Amino acid sequence: MSTNFVRRTTRILVLNPNSSGAMTDGVEEAIRNMNLSQSTEIYTYTAPPESPASIDDGEDILTSADVVYQNLIETGILNQYDAVLVACFSVHPLVGRLAEMEGACGKLAGTGIFEASILTCLSLLTPGQKWGIVTTGKFWDHHLTEGVNVFLGIGAQSRNAKFAGVETTGLVAGDFHGGIKPAVVREKLREATARLLVGGNVECVVMGCAGMAGLEDIIRSVAVEMYGVERGNRLLVIDGVKAGIGLLEQMARNKRTFQRT
Structure with a gap:
């Protein structure tokens, strides 16, 4: 008897680039109320303490981008996921940097909530x-x-x-x-x-x-x-966050469908 793998899970990381655990808790509560596919797994990430607790201006945006980017490189955590969502409503540099990292992270799909x-x-x-x-x-x-x-x-x-x-x-x-x-x-x-x-x-x-x-x-x-x-x-x-997760579900599927393996 043999078995065949016919379905895989989509793993999405929702990345909070500030260091507020309370902010991440609020995001998680919203995610729990979503009607998601059973094949979609959602994980959250809170930035290290060096990142601002609240992102309120241009300096905070840049600091959070630098701190989180360095942490992602050091930990290699993105290799565990199919998609990543930057949960800061801004023109956040991490969105562009994630696109640049894509080659090192396989078929990673990425976007921001903005x-x-x-x-x-x-x-x-x-x-x-x-x-x-x-x-x-x-x-x-x-x-x-x-x-x-x-x-x-x-x-x-x-x-x-x-x-x-x-x-x-x-x-x-x-x-x-x-x-x-x-x-x-x-x-x-x-x-x-x-x-x-x-x-x-x-x-x-x-x-x-x-x-x-x-x-x-x-x-x-x-x-x-x-x-x-x-x-x-x-x-x-x-x-x-909900909009981003819905979009990333489709983006991850499209990456698998249209990108050369």
Whole structure:
């Protein structure tokens, strides 16, 4: 009697490039609520202590990229996975560095929650509908707006008809996990969402921080108040981690299908 291997598991690493265990815990909770294929295994990684506990500006982005990249090289951990998701809502250098490492890591598929969220929104919107981002501090307004334009190949002076822009809460990522009172977080998030929705035909809102995982109902409640129950409940609220995992499942399969072995 002989046996044949007919199905393999897809192993995805969700990489938190900051050193906050609480942030990773929040991401894990969101992942547990996903309806995933039984052949998909999800693992999480929290950056070493040398990485910032909260990524709130350009310096934090670069520091976290350097610390995590060095750690990945030293441990060789990526060789255990089919795909990796950078769970920082930014134009994070690790996404590009992972692509450069691909030769050393076999058929590794990689993306970031920023990139995955954009692609998810564009796949869900119908003509005339818009999408936008609700995020944390003021730094992210320019950073993310410019990042969207670069990712979509749009000039700095051009305007994307589908993109409604970025609204900020004035918070930092750590505030979403015990940094300040939950009531303050809720109110700041509601205010930013209202500013985004009042600006146009916005049907898709991206939570522009991994720390926002699980807060979809706050955003959707604002849509219900402004748009009415029926339309408000149809609002698409995008969690970048969930979007990224869904995208990577397909990317990993495509790598196996279309890349030479």
